Amino acid sequence: MGGSNGSHCSFVLLAEFHIFEGAQLKYQFPQPLGVDESILAMSMLPDGAEAQLDDWTIFFLNQTPFNTISPVLALDTPETQSIDLPGNDDERGKKRELLCVLNLVRTKHDKTLDRGAKVMALAICTRHPYIQIFKPLLLMALDDYFSNPSQDCLARLFDAVNAIDLSGAPTLSRSEKLIMRSSERKDIFVEKFANLPSQPAAPHHGSRMVQHKSTPSTDSHSSFEDGLLMRSKDRDKPPERSGPSSNGSHGQPGSYSPSDSSFSLGGSAVWVGDESGLDLAGGESSSTTSSSYTKDTTITATSRKRRSTGASSSSSHLLSHFKPSAPPQPFPDHARSNPVKDTHFYHTTVAYKDHHLPIKMPLGTFPEEVGDYSLITLVKVFSSYQQVTGPLHPHLHTNGAQTHPIIILFNALVTGKRIIFLGHKRPAGEVSNFVLAACALGSGCGAVLRGFIERAFPYANLRNRDDWESVPAYIAGVTNPIFESSKAWDLLLDISTGNVSVAKEIHTNWPVGISIQISAPLITRSGTLKTEASVGSEEEIARIAKEGSKSDFAFKDNNADRIFIDDIRAAIDDHFGEGLVRMRFTEYVMRFVRLASRYEEEATGSTKVGFPSSPFSESPGHLPQLGSGLSFNDEASCWRELVANGHRIEAWRKTNSYQYLVADYGKHQANAAIKGFDLVHQLMRFRHAKNMTDSEALTIMRALADNVGSYEQVVELLASLPHGNGLLFLAFGLLHPRELVREATVDIFDQLRTFPVGVLFLQALNQFQRYAYVRQAHAKERKHLEQQGGPGNGPSDSTQGQQGRLHSNSVVSDRSNPTY
Structure with missing residues (x-):
């Protein structure tokens, strides 16, 4: 993020419409851009501007030779280097950095003028994609110019924008941005704001629980993969719940309750002693961890009062015996008790004349998304x-x-x-x-x-x-x-x-x-997968287009796209927000890339944008090999999708977008925190596999437990989780019949618990899964202490019986538990 080094605003422009000369660029501050002034003026004063009192337009500079700036003074200083486009060093190093121009047009009616109105436009050129934060400044500056037209107004605007201090804004990695965008919690990554005293505190709301609204369909807010493989036939049928109902009575007095204090971090607990829910700092419910957590992961508690989870719990004596498998990272105690207003933004102010305007800089913005789009x-x-x-x-x-x-x-x-x-x-x-x-x-x-x-x-x-x-x-x-x-x-x-x-x-x-040339024919197990290379002359193309579905070249029925659009429309009809829709489109494009990787592998024998496709395999005398690539429930559905998408994939492979991805994928693999296996494939297996062997479940869990330890690895895992489900599918490992799988799952969750963001994901699990984790983690620690000759005081027979009953009931009640 830019600091207070003068890099927020490069130029300020002012244009006005002259009755005889048309659109004119009147001022360029602090120096001329070197671009055709008439082009700039027409871009700032669009057609029909006089019919609008106010209008905002956006255009870019440094795209083409026509609009590339060439000012008298050099701008290639360290402060004006390009923003962090993914993989931009090699491909864009020879290009000037793209400048975003935010332009405000205003029409001021005046009967004394010849045209009855004065039309002016004020614009700033910036390198930041979140240009919307500068709108209040432009509004005040243009008012200032109307009342006192002089270049001094442009200078004040230039200085005010560049005086905005964003140096303290946290810089998030790609994985952290993905986590932040999928979460509605206003304290996500609050630990990154711990040393920022200027951030205002959020008001305390006591123990009020915020609960997502119910929706008549799980499809409308499930992820893209859920829409493909778990689609409900009846949209009006309410979804089945995997957790206990809100009027259940599993928290009976005298039942065994693991220590909540031993699972607390910065005031937020993974488990609450009375098993009735969570009390989070700032009053946020764990059900708000994601904008689209499905109903079976939402903690419903409308009739219960929340009990606070202080470190003085009656069971806190267990803390001395229970230690996490990895030491917790330093985390200030006050961070969660006094969070910022909303950690999705960096809050600051800017002074313009006698006014102090609030600025909310979004922290999860990528360079390819500019402004307030919808x-x-x-x-x-x-x-x-x-x-x-x-x-x-x-x-x-x-x-x-x-x-x-x-x-x-x-x-x-x-x-x-x-x-x-x-x-x-x-x-x-x-x-x-x-x-x-x-x-x-x-x-x-x-x-x-x-x-x-x-x-x-x-x-x-x-x-x-x-x-x-x-x-x-x-x-x-x-x-x-x-x-x-x-x-x-x-x-x-x-x-x-x-x-x-x-x-x-x-x-x-x-x-x-x-012009299509494929290096290898697409021969499948069931026949030839026809692509553009099999199509001949333009006359044949026209004939095929007319014949439509009667031809082998017919546009195959792409159920994946149809289901995706139906889910998006249902989410909009059910009034879900822009954040959810954006995450769904992100998942859609991610899946398109993985499908293109599979297609490329089948077409050319290798792929440059993904892992090679292979199933899980094991043989006597050899270690099991994890699968990779995009997996399907059956081969027939795989080839149907490849055929339906073959033409657009072939066309995409000839674009700059594909070349950028090849470079970005290579850099991502080199810098990935979790290396050696396809992380997304393993998570999708837990989510969609119809029949998973115990060996595969154990191999996946063990690989995750052995490779997720550092903070970078934790956030990479959390960013790769299915949107809207969080740790739900991994938590099924806690209920697996094999003890080794359960132990590996506990090891993974222990690593997550050492970081604040991992605690938030653990809090979002349903009651059965949280209880299973806490119970097994305590059992694991007691076993470890016994082996080391420690106290070894295990639970009583009655407690073991209660735990056994809970485990059994959890498996039975969780209807979404997949078959391994």
């Missing part, structure tokens, strides 16, 4: 496949004529098509937001792919048409309907009507199979 709005506007017109193309229509417009848009983004968002008589800022949302959609909200922002033109016009149309695979937002009649686009989306148009010349511009 995927929910994007999905709502383009919601029906019946509004899609134009010919079918295998790169775009992965589900034939019924392909959803959002899937068509995603396919166009990843396959490098030219895309235009049209908003006739709509504010230019509205069109800009759709372009930014599309970039986030293609990149998996910045967490998976990149290369979209560098070819995005959120507001484009006739004046700079040669500029943006010269960029291959541009993503442009326009307000002039003249672009609809041009032939310079492959996909046009009208934000006013929701209509999506595929260019009539799409097959001419993107002939399928003409």
Whole structure:
């Protein structure tokens, strides 16, 4: 994050509309940019600006030779080096860093003027993608200029922006950002704010429990893999619960209760002695650990009062005998008792004249997501496949004529098509937001792919048409309907009507199979997997497109995409938030990449963007070998998906986005904290395997226990967990019939418990799983003490009987327990 080194704002620009000369760039502070002033002025004063009182637009600099800045003074100082794009050193080292321009346009009506109004625009150029934090400053600065028009206003704005002190903001890794984005807890990573006294404290809410609303469907807020493999037939049927009901009576007086103080960390306990729930600092319920924790992991307690979990518990004498398997990391006691308002943001202030404006800098932003975009709005506007017109193309229509417009848009983004968002008589800022949302959609909200922002033109016009149309695979937002009649686009989306148009010349511009070269034929166990290489001339392509489903080249029924869109629409209809929708799209793009890796392996014999696919194997005299790659329940479903996605994957492999991912994947593997096996594959096996052998379960658990110890390894594991389920599926290992599996699971959870973020995930488990962990962890420690000749006072027979009954009831009550 930038500090107070003057790197937040590079330039301040002011433009105004002159009645005779048109749009004019009046000021450039602190120096001229060296870009065509008329292009800058037209970008700052969009068409129809006089019809809007206020409008926000966004555009970028340093994308093309036309808009690359070349100021008199050199800007290549250490303070202005590029922000942390993943893997940007090699590929982008020769390019100037992309600058985001946030522009405010205002129309002030005045009957004394010739046109009856004065139109002005004020913009700042910044390297930060979270440009929305500067909006309050721009509003005040433009008001200041209207009342006293002079360059001094620009200087004050420039100095105020660069005076913002963000040097104390925590810098999060990619894994930490993924964890933060999936959590609604306002104290996530609060330990990183421990030494920041300027952060205001959150109000204390006592023991009030915040509970997620119920939803009639588990599909609408489950993860993408859940939507594929665990889809419910009846959306209105309430989901079965894996935990005890809220009116259960498992916490009876006199029952064995492990020490809550021995499992406390910074005031937050994994277990509560009376087994009725948790009392977290700041009043947050453990059910808010994730924005979409499914109902079977949510702790429901509407009629119980929470008991505080102080270190003076009656069972605290066990603390002297129980020690975690790894020493806890230093963690200040006051950190969780006095958290910041919301750890998703870094809170600071900026002084402008006599005002102190609050600034909330988001900490989980990736470089590919710029500004305040909304995927929910994007999905709502383009919601029906019946509004899609134009010919079918295998790169775009992965589900034939019924392909959803959002899937068509995603396919166009990843396959490098030219895309235009049209908003006739709509504010230019509205069109800009759709372009930014599309970039986030293609990149998996910045967490998976990149290369979209560098070819995005959120507001484009006739004046700079040669500029943006010269960029291959541009993503442009326009307000002039003249672009609809041009032939310079492959996909046009009208934000006013929701209509999506595929260019009539799409097959001419993107002939399928003409330049496709595959090094090895796709021969499968069941026959030949046909790809673009098997398609001949353009006449054959046109014939196939007309025949549709009657052809072998038919657009296969891609159930995965259809189910994904149904789940997204259900989540929106059930009023789930933007954060959940973004996480679901991130999972979707992650799965697309893993599927592409499998396809690439089958097509070429190897893959550059993932682990090679292999099942779990064991043979006498050899150590068991863990599986890797994207796994399927059966081979038939694997080949169906590969066939349905083959064309868009082949097209994606020819884009810059793919080349960026090849470089990023190599760097990620070199710097990964958990090495030697495919972590995501193992977690997916616990989640979806229909029949898992005891040997595989033990091998996976042992591999995790042996390779998850450091903080970096813990956060990498937590970031890879299925979104919306947390540790749920790993916790099933606590109920496994084999003792070695249970012990390995306890070892993993012991490592998680040594870090504050791991404690939060443990708190989100249901009551049975938390109790099973605490009970087995105490049993393990007592066993260890007995072997060392310690006190060895085991539980009484009655206590053992109660534990046995609880273990049995837990297995029976947990209906989502998979079959190993």
